[in-house]
Each structure stands twice: as structure tokens, then as C-alpha cells.
Amino acid sequence: MTDLVTWVELGDSLAAIGGAAYARHAHPAAYWSTVGLPLSVVRLLASYSSTMDACGLTVEPSRWRALAVRATTRREVRPVPPRRGVIRPTTTGLRMRLRLVPGQEPADVAASAERLQHAWGVHAVHVRDVKPGVVELRLVGFDVLRKVRMPRRLDGGSLRIPVALREDATAFVRDYRAVPHELVLGATLSGKSMYLRNLLTGLAAQPVALVGIDCKRGVELAPFAPRLSALATDPDQAAELLPALVKEMEDRYDLIKARQGVAPGTPEELITSDVWGLPEDERPAPIVLFIDEVAELFLVATRKEEERRDEMVTQLIRLAQLGRAAGIYLEVCGQRFGSELGKGATMLRAQLTGRVCHRVNDDASAKMALGDIAPEAVGAACAIAAELPGLAVVGDSSGGWSRIRTPYLSLADAAATCRATADLAPDVPALHRFRPYVPPMPVEASGPVATARPVTE
Structure with missing residues (x-):
């Protein structure tokens, strides 16, 4: 016993x-x-x-x-x-x-x-x-990036999107007011599209005009068309959309100048240098421009395409330099982004303060994303394994960096969120002609349809 x-x-x-x-x-x-x-x-x-x-x-x-x-x-x-x-x-x-x-x-x-x-x-x-x-x-008691679970209490707000989880178990918040423009790099299947998907769905619930340039015939951004205020699916359409955004930016600067030309006795709180200082009833809606595969805007084959490329790059640089005060923000995505793309590439990259680097195919790509702001983060970006899609290294201009991972979000759920929030898209007259066509949803019959019969005496 x-x-x-x-x-x-x-x-x-x-x-x-x-x-x-x-x-x-x-x-x-x-x-x-x-x-x-x-x-x-x-x-x-x-x-x-x-x-x-x-x-x-x-x-x-x-x-x-x-x-x-x-x-x-x-x-x-x-x-x-x-x-x-x-x-x-x-x-x-x-x-x-x-x-x-x-x-x-x-x-x-x-x-x-x-x-x-x-x-x-x-x-x-x-x-x-x-x-x-x-x-x-x-x-941190365990590897929180192996299976991402976002914190219950998220510090969101206007243009503040909790988009990923940091390695210290806090949420990585994409704050457009603090970091107006961002560069997102990553190889194929690295999780770059998942990051973009989470960011889009987070912004869709806010009164923000979402604009997309997807030169892969719209395969990445077309599912979100119900919520987009404008969409360009090839370089020709992008060459027409970018001047419209520059013109909208200039009109907003005219609005700010009109507010600055106030009488000497006007209170200081009514004097502003950006759209956020305008009264709420006069303030135009913020615009976030998503560019998927930015290299497609730089690649040319003929002299005519080269001239178009130079015009588009110049307009992008103007938006990056002056767009913040006008409430226009850039989210630039690609696999590589360096001087080999052509004239203006490094100048545009210098204006993109935020940097997110997913798994890349070579050290040079990681240096393009992080080498000029956080050199110590380059090695961490090169060490990302292919078995961890969504894992990335985020850096800022202060030299700090950390690892993040984006939670999984299916394309169907993201598209459903954009359809449900389509009525939140603000009215921007300058973008009306670029609004993507959204086919109407089929209506299912709620019950059997009765067959008509002739009236007999």
C-alpha cells in the first residue's frame, strides 16, 4: 500500500x-x-x-x-x-x-x-x-511577439492608430501628428501588406480622407475601395492624382494665410500656422496618402516616361516637405528605396521621418530604411526570420528603435470594415473624379417570391 x-x-x-x-x-x-x-x-x-x-x-x-x-x-x-x-x-x-x-x-x-x-x-x-x-x-515574462495579442487598453485618438505590438508588450501607435510621414520597407511575404491593412482599417473609423496609389493594378488597395476617397492603379492615373493633391495643399495654405491675416487685436489662439489651429467648422479633413510599391513610380522605359517620373517625384517631395501643415500625410511602402531608383529618391526618403523595416533580402535594403537614423537597428532588421511574418524593426529620428509585430487581420475582415465605414469618408471636392468605382452589393431575397397569377372570373 x-x-x-x-x-x-x-x-x-x-x-x-x-x-x-x-x-x-x-x-x-x-x-x-x-x-x-x-x-x-x-x-x-x-x-x-x-x-x-x-x-x-x-x-x-x-x-x-x-x-x-x-x-x-x-x-x-x-x-x-x-x-x-x-x-x-x-x-x-x-x-x-x-x-x-x-x-x-x-x-x-x-x-x-x-x-x-x-x-x-x-x-x-x-x-x-x-x-x-x-x-x-x-x-517581460515571455516572448509576446510569437503570438500577438494587443493590449486591452489602447491609447488611440485622432490620427493615432495602435497598429502593432512592441517587444516590451506595449502598443506601437502610429501618430500622424507627431510623425507625419513614414517609410515601410519589406520583402515579399514579410508582412508589409498586413501592416498596411491594419493601418487602413484603423484610419477607416475616423473622418480621414484615404487616398491610394497602387501601381500593381490595385490588387492591394482595391479591396478597400468603398472607404477610399481616391485611388490610382497605374502610373498614368498617379500622374493625374498627385497634381490634384498638390493643388489641394496649396488651397489649404491659402486658407491658413487668410486666417493669419487677422486684425491686431485678435487673440493668440486664433492665429495659426497649420490646419489644426483653424476652427473646427473651417478645418479641412486630413488626408493620408498610401503608396504601395513606390518603385513603380520611379521605373521608366522611355524618355516620355522619364519626364512623367520627374514630375511625380517632384510633387511627392513637395507633399512630403509641405504637407504636414496642410493636414496631408504620406505612407510610402516598397521593397527597396534608395538612390538607384533615380533622381529625387534620397531627397524623398529624407523627408520620411518614420521608418518601419520588415524582413529584407539584403543588408543594403535595411541600411536604406534605418541606416541614416538608427544604425544599430540594421543588424536587428537583417536577423528577422522568414518564419515570423509581420515582425519588423521601427526606428525614429531620435536614434531609438524597437521590434514590433503586426496582429493578423484577414483581407475579408479588413474589406468588411471599409464597407461598414464608407459613410465616414469626408467630402473632398478635389478628389471626386478619382473616387474608385464600387459595384453595389447584391441584395439577397428575404423570402420566396410569389408567382403572379391571372385573375379569373
């Missing part, structure tokens, strides 16, 4: 271990909440001081502190680590604030992030500045 109980207890232990191992692989969020979180908290609390000392994040105590310790406890005076705040558990990890000791800077903590990751048994540690002297450690 004793042997049977022993075998049952051993079987229960093995089953528990096997179940935990399976949950860690198949359901990492559930494993973290039940097993990983308590273990990491215990490790952190038990080894905080020694870990900080081993990472070189401690300093010698002040003279008064050393005298007080010797006078009250008569024990050895130890180096002082950063003061730890309250540990806040989350569904994906932990958050904790540290008050730096004199002589430290946030870069010291960021340099030890990988050591802290292994010491506390978590997937990654990210450091963020909160205020002078205080940093926040965001401990």
Missing part, C-alpha cells in the same frame, strides 16, 4: 511538471500568470541587492550614512543599490520603478538589462526614463 501511494505521488509530480512545461510552450500567458510570475517575484526580492551589486549598479554610501550604520548596527557598510519601488504585476510581466543613486544615469541601468534578465528569470528587461533620477523597468 505504501509503494502504491509513493507511485501515485510520483505520478502526480511528473504530471504537474509535464503540464507546466506544456503550458509554458503552448500557453505562455497562462504559464506566466500561474508559475512564472511568483517565481520571478521571489527571485527579484531575494537577490535584488546582490544582483545590483554584481551588475555594478551600486555606489558607496555617503559618509553620514556609513556613520549611522556603524553607530546603530555595528555591521559592515555595504554599497547602496537604487531604491526599488512597488512591484506591479501585469499579464505579460512586471513593472518596477527605480530611484537612481547619485552618480548614476539611465544608460547604466540599460547597459545591464541583459544581466538582469538572466538573474531574474524573465524573457527581457526594458528600461524607460520616467523623470530625472527615476527609471522604470519593464520585465
Whole structure:
């Protein structure tokens, strides 16, 4: 009987271990909440001081502190680590604030992030500045980019679209007011279209005019035609659409100038330099221009096409340089984007502040996207595996960068969202003649149709 109980207890232990191992692989969020979180908290609390000392994040105590310790406890005076705040558990990890000791800077903590990751048994540690002297450690318990689940609380708003998930489990928000123009690069099947799809559906729910240039005969943007205010499906149509956008931009500048020509006694809040300072009833709707496969606008075969290319590139550069104040924003997508495309390519790229680089086929493509703003991110972009579509490296002009991954969104669901929000498309008279044709949806009969019969006497 004793042997049977022993075998049952051993079987229960093995089953528990096997179940935990399976949950860690198949359901990492559930494993973290039940097993990983308590273990990491215990490790952190038990080894905080020694870990900080081993990472070189401690300093010698002040003279008064050393005298007080010797006078009250008569024990050895130890180096002082950063003061730890309250540990806040989350569904994906932990958050904790540290008050730096004199002589430290946030870069010291960021340099030890990988050591802290292994010491506390978590997937990654990210450091963020909160205020002078205080940093926040965001401990991520598992790889949140393997199976993307967007946070429940999303910081959206006007022209702010939560489009992907960062590696620190926060949402990557595409903010057009802060970063007006963006370049999105990626090889075939890298997830570039999925990023564009999520961005389009997010904007579709806002009163924003969506304009598309898809020189692949519209195969990428045509499904969203019910919500688009204009669509060009070949270079010839694009050559007609871009001047109309430039003319709309100039008209908006005339509107801003008219507002600036106010009387001397006008309050300061009524004086503006962009469309967002105009009264709401006078403010024109923002316009977001999506260009899929931008290289098609640059490629030419004849002298006539070369002249058309130069005109279109000039108009794109004008939109990139002056469009922000007029409420016109660019989202430029392609597989490569460099000087080999032709005159004006690098000048246009310099105006695209935001950079998103998916998996690319060579190092040069990654350098085109990130080399001029975040050189350290080039290696991370080249290391993206083909088995992880949607994974990308995003950089900004400040030199910062991070990994993101876009959640899956089917084309059918995205097209349905655009059909449902078609009535939100603002009226932009300059784009009326470029509005794509949308065939009417077939109406299904709700019941059997009765057959007419002649009236008999």
C-alpha cells in the first residue's frame, strides 16, 4: 500500500511538471500568470541587492550614512543599490520603478538589462526614463511577439492608430501628428501588406480622407475601395492624382494665410500656422496618402516616361516637405528605396521621418530604411526570420528603435470594415473624379417570391 501511494505521488509530480512545461510552450500567458510570475517575484526580492551589486549598479554610501550604520548596527557598510519601488504585476510581466543613486544615469541601468534578465528569470528587461533620477523597468515574462495579442487598453485618438505590438508588450501607435510621414520597407511575404491593412482599417473609423496609389493594378488597395476617397492603379492615373493633391495643399495654405491675416487685436489662439489651429467648422479633413510599391513610380522605359517620373517625384517631395501643415500625410511602402531608383529618391526618403523595416533580402535594403537614423537597428532588421511574418524593426529620428509585430487581420475582415465605414469618408471636392468605382452589393431575397397569377372570373 505504501509503494502504491509513493507511485501515485510520483505520478502526480511528473504530471504537474509535464503540464507546466506544456503550458509554458503552448500557453505562455497562462504559464506566466500561474508559475512564472511568483517565481520571478521571489527571485527579484531575494537577490535584488546582490544582483545590483554584481551588475555594478551600486555606489558607496555617503559618509553620514556609513556613520549611522556603524553607530546603530555595528555591521559592515555595504554599497547602496537604487531604491526599488512597488512591484506591479501585469499579464505579460512586471513593472518596477527605480530611484537612481547619485552618480548614476539611465544608460547604466540599460547597459545591464541583459544581466538582469538572466538573474531574474524573465524573457527581457526594458528600461524607460520616467523623470530625472527615476527609471522604470519593464520585465517581460515571455516572448509576446510569437503570438500577438494587443493590449486591452489602447491609447488611440485622432490620427493615432495602435497598429502593432512592441517587444516590451506595449502598443506601437502610429501618430500622424507627431510623425507625419513614414517609410515601410519589406520583402515579399514579410508582412508589409498586413501592416498596411491594419493601418487602413484603423484610419477607416475616423473622418480621414484615404487616398491610394497602387501601381500593381490595385490588387492591394482595391479591396478597400468603398472607404477610399481616391485611388490610382497605374502610373498614368498617379500622374493625374498627385497634381490634384498638390493643388489641394496649396488651397489649404491659402486658407491658413487668410486666417493669419487677422486684425491686431485678435487673440493668440486664433492665429495659426497649420490646419489644426483653424476652427473646427473651417478645418479641412486630413488626408493620408498610401503608396504601395513606390518603385513603380520611379521605373521608366522611355524618355516620355522619364519626364512623367520627374514630375511625380517632384510633387511627392513637395507633399512630403509641405504637407504636414496642410493636414496631408504620406505612407510610402516598397521593397527597396534608395538612390538607384533615380533622381529625387534620397531627397524623398529624407523627408520620411518614420521608418518601419520588415524582413529584407539584403543588408543594403535595411541600411536604406534605418541606416541614416538608427544604425544599430540594421543588424536587428537583417536577423528577422522568414518564419515570423509581420515582425519588423521601427526606428525614429531620435536614434531609438524597437521590434514590433503586426496582429493578423484577414483581407475579408479588413474589406468588411471599409464597407461598414464608407459613410465616414469626408467630402473632398478635389478628389471626386478619382473616387474608385464600387459595384453595389447584391441584395439577397428575404423570402420566396410569389408567382403572379391571372385573375379569373
